[in-house]
Amino acid sequence: MDWEALWLSVKLSAITVIVLIPMAVLTGRALAYGQFRGKSWVEALIMVPLVLPPTVIGYYLLVGLGSQSWLGQLIESLFGQQLVFHFSGLVVASVIVNIPFAVQPIQRAFETIPQDVRDAAACCGMNRWTSLWRIELPMVWPGVLTAVVLCFSHVLGEFGVVLMMGGNIAGETKTISIAIYDSVQAFDFNAAGTMSLVLLLFAITALALTTSFTRRLGGQHGR
Amino acid sequence: MAVDLHCRVNQTLPIPLNADFTCHAGEVLAVVGPSGGGKTTLLRMIAGLGKPTQGEIRSGDTVWFDNNGTCLSPQARHIGYVPQHFGLFPNLTALQNVVSALDHIPLDERVPRALDWLERVNLQGMPDRLPSQLSGGQKQRVALARALAREPSILLLDEPFSAVDRETRERLYLELARLKSQLAVPVIMVTHDLNEALLLADRMILISQGKMLQQGKPHEVLARPRNEAVARQMGLRNLFNAHVVAQDEEQGITWLKMGEILIASDYGGSLDIGSKVRWVIPNQGIRFNAIASGRLCRSFNKLDVIIDSMLVMGETVRLICNVVGIEGQLNTEVPLHLATKLALAEGVRTTVALKSDQIHILEPC
Numbered sequence: 001m002d003w004e005a006l007w008l009s010v011k012l013s014a015i016t017v018i019v020l021i022p023m024a025v026l027t028g029r030a031l032a033y034g035q036f037r038g039k040s041w042v043e044a045l046i047m048v049p050l051v052l053p054p055t056v057i058g059y060y061l062l063v064g065l066g067s068q069s070w071l072g073q074l075i076e077s078l079f080g081q082q083l084v085f086h087f088s089g090l091v092v093a094s095v096i097v098n099i100p101f102a103v104q105p106i107q108r109a110f111e112t113i114p115q116d117v118r119d120a121a122a123c124c125g126m127n128r129w130t131s132l133w134r135i136e137l138p139m140v141w142p143g144v145l146t147a148v149v150l151c152f153s154h155v156l157g158e159f160g161v162v163l164m165m166g167g168n169i170a171g172e173t174k175t176i177s178i179a180i181y182d183s184v185q186a187f188d189f190n191a192a193g194t195m196s197l198v199l200l201l202f203a204i205t206a207l208a209l210t211t212s213f214t215r216r217l218g219g220q221h222g223r
Numbered sequence: 224m225a226v227d228l229h230c231r232v233n234q235t236l237p238i239p240l241n242a243d244f245t246c247h248a249g250e251v252l253a254v255v256g257p258s259g260g261g262k263t264t265l266l267r268m269i270a271g272l273g274k275p276t277q278g279e280i281r282s283g284d285t286v287w288f289d290n291n292g293t294c295l296s297p298q299a300r301h302i303g304y305v306p307q308h309f310g311l312f313p314n315l316t317a318l319q320n321v322v323s324a325l326d327h328i329p330l331d332e333r334v335p336r337a338l339d340w341l342e343r344v345n346l347q348g349m350p351d352r353l354p355s356q357l358s359g360g361q362k363q364r365v366a367l368a369r370a371l372a373r374e375p376s377i378l379l380l381d382e383p384f385s386a387v388d389r390e391t392r393e394r395l396y397l398e399l400a401r402l403k404s405q406l407a408v409p410v411i412m413v414t415h416d417l418n419e420a421l422l423l424a425d426r427m428i429l430i431s432q433g434k435m436l437q438q439g440k441p442h443e444v445l446a447r448p449r450n451e452a453v454a455r456q457m458g459l460r461n462l463f464n465a466h467v468v469a470q471d472e473e474q475g476i477t478w479l480k481m482g483e484i485l486i487a488s489d490y491g492g493s494l495d496i497g498s499k500v501r502w503v504i505p506n507q508g509i510r511f512n513a514i515a516s517g518r519l520c521r522s523f524n525k526l527d528v529i530i531d532s533m534l535v536m537g538e539t540v541r542l543i544c545n546v547v548g549i550e551g552q553l554n555t556e557v558p559l560h561l562a563t564k565l566a567l568a569e570g571v572r573t574t575v576a577l578k579s580d581q582i583h584i585l586e587p588c
Contacts, residue, residue: 119272120310122297124324124369134323138314 001194004171005179012087012175013155016094017148020102024147025140028106029132033118050100058164061093065165085167090175093165094155101150109143110136142214149210153203225249225407226283228377232268234276239433240264246377246409246426253424253441254413256456261433262413263307266379269411270304271297282376301327303370303378303408308386309362311354317341317365318350324373340368344398360391364398371402380412384419396422417458421445429456445505450586454503460554461504462585467494477584482549486524488582501585508581509555511542511565511573524577528553530569535559542567544575 031043049057065072065083076082083089113136121131137144159177166173168182176195183192225248234240240261246252254262267273269280271287271294280288287295297304303324304310311320321337328336341350344364354362363383370378383399384392400423403410414420420427421441428438436456437449448454454462465479465486470493477494479486479502488502528544531552540562544553553575557567567573 114308114310116306116308116310117312118310119267119270119297119306120304120366120369121312121323122272123270123302123304124373125298125301125326126323127298135312135314 001191001198002174002176002179002183005174005176006195006198008087008171008174009156009176012090012094013152015091016098016155017151019091020095020098020151021106021144021148024099024102024106025132025137025144028103028143029110029136031103031107032110032113046103047100049097054097054158054160055164057097058093058161061089061096061161061165065089065092084165085169085173087166087172090162090166090173093161094158097158097161098151098154101154102147105143105146105150106140107143109140113139145213146210149206153206156202157199225409226285226376228269228409228411229279229281230265230269232265232275232278232280234278236276238264240268240275241433242428242430242435244428244435244438246411248409249407250425251403251410251412251423253420253427254411254430255417255420255427256415256430256436258415260431262415262430263381265430266381266411266413269377270302270379271295271300301373301376303373303375305363305366305370305378305380305383307382309354309366311362311365311369313354316351316353317346317357317361320354320365321369321372324369327373337368337372340372341365343371343402344368358391359387360395363387363391363395367399367402371406375408377408378406378410380410382413382415384414384416399423417441417445429453431456446581447583448503448585451501451503454585459503459505461506461509463502463549463551465500465502467496467498467500469496470494476579479582479584481551484526484546484548486577486582487579488584489580490582490584492584494584501587502582503585504577504582506555508578509553510576510578511555511557511561511567524579524582526553526575526577527572528575529572530567533562533567533569540567547572 027046031039062084063069065075067073067076067082067084072082072084081088083092117135117139118131121135126134157177158175159181162173162175163178168174168178174182176199180192180195183189183195227248228246230245231243232240238261242265244252254265256262264273268275268288274294275288277290278288279286279290282300286293287300312323315323318334318337318341321340322333325333325336338350341347344367346361346364346368349357349361354365357365363386367383384395387395396419403423412419412424424441426439427441427444429436429444431452436453437444444453445457448457448459451462463481465481467477468480468485469478470476471478475489475491477488477490479488479500486502494500527547529547530542531545532543534541538559539556540559541556542554544555546553555575565573
């Protein structure tokens with residue numbers, strides 16, 4: 001069992017969720033309420049990581065953010081560090097790949113808020129931030145929680161993008177999925193089996209808890 | 224200080240809407256019309272939740288919207304708004320819902336004020352209940368308390384009684400009628416139910432397909448619809464064609480002829496002799512007493528009719544009668560006991576009297 005890889009994966013998942021969820025809340029809300037030209041194109045763009053093979057995304061990120069690209073050079077000159085083959089690069093890649101897993105459930109949750117409630121909030125004198133914080137977020141919690149669990153689990157098991165963007169540097173970019181792959185390559189099926197079981201148990205537990213919690217919240221805030 | 228609301232909106236897209244009216248402080252104005260006619264859109268524009276293409280919305284001297292780019296937000300308009308489905312915040316208790324509208328008073332005064340308003344709408348004892356634990360009528364009252372607690376410059380009610388059962392509705396009518404006397408702000412109530420307008424409103428405007436058809440006191444609009452479109456919207460079904468045969472200015476009578484039937488109307492407007500007109504009579508202008516009993520009202524107008532169909536609806540009977548001598552039907556309702564007493568039945572020929580002061584000649588559409 002590669003504890004270092006597990007810890008790195010958990011850290012990557014947590015940071016991705018922390019970075020992604022607030023952005024997903026704002027994006028999901030804007031898409032749920034807004035009617036603007038090109039909305040379906042924006043929605044399609046958000047969904048792209050769902051249908052594109054992770055290795056393809058990884059390839060574009062590697063090329064787009066690598067030291068040969070202008071963006072990669074700009075980032076290196078600004079922060080003194082390149083993103084590829086570095087933990088921060090994994091965070092960027094994980095955030096991009098998980099956008100649909102975060103935005104979709106949150107957008108759907110915002111769409112269930114009746115227009116009457118939003119109108120009433122505005123007429124009660126609440127500005128859009130107060131309304132979001134006091135009224136809407138408590139109503140869309142199940143969606144936010146689903147997004148958190150989906151993103152966390154997905155990042156924990158992410159392989160293609162991580163390998164393309166980060167390679168396999170122990171303590172820096174070697175996540176648990178890469179460690180499982182490494183173990184299998186080295187015919188260490190015991191270690192691979194243990195790590196796979198940990199991921200499997202985590203996935204089942206997380207999804208079961210989310211379903212149960214979401215149901216309870218849904219009942220509590222029944223409209 | 225309570226002030227009047229002036230509203231003039233004019234747009235063709237996304238939906239056509241033209242309206243121009245004033246709602247005075249302390250007055251209940253009903254906006255009546257069929258579904259999809261633009262009533263709720265108009266209310267949302269007044270609330271600042273929608274923006275008209277052109278027009279002016281003004282609360283006293285304060286401009287809320289005009290063509291020069293002024294468009295105050297709903298927050299800045301300081302209104303009380305009760306949406307059709309109440310719009311209660313499901314995660315907040317009844318008390319918290321009311322408190323949420325009290326951002327204009329100091330923090331320590333909010334809870335006592337909210338409790339006071341819940342009491343005023345007869346919801347004492349249930350401040351800690353979530354909306355999901357309240358009945359339809361109770362939700363409606365929380366929404367009303369929340370809107371009123373804000374001490375709004377105007378109260379807007381969107382179909383306030385449509386989502387509650389009949390018994391609750393009757394109770395809420397009484398409560399709103401009671402609250403009405405205590406309110407000194409303009410109240411605009413959107414409804415598709417004409418009876419609600421007749422019961423609660425001081426004035427009404429009739430809107431259909433985005434056009435304001437008529438405004439006035441509800442009973443006046445009912446008795447004197449401007450044209451056929453208004454008459455139909457008001458549920459008046461007795462519309463007939465006739466010719467003007469004479470006008471007696473001294474007695475204020477206009478004589479109409481349908482086939483060989485002569486009809487006298489108290490209509491005082493000037494009409495060309497020989498011109499074709501449409502006239503209407505509301506249900507209360509039709510007297511269904513038997514001539515045999517000698518109790519037919521003293522009226523100029525008698526119509527022979529044959530009862531075509533009868534439909535018993537609780538304590539009343541809806542009758543559709545063919546008028547003898549012309550091609551036309553008379554729709555009316557009589558109390559069940561009267562129908563029984565007069566032995567009214569399908570196929571029976573009888574005479575009805577039309578009260579001349581209830582006969583109204585319509586303007587062409």
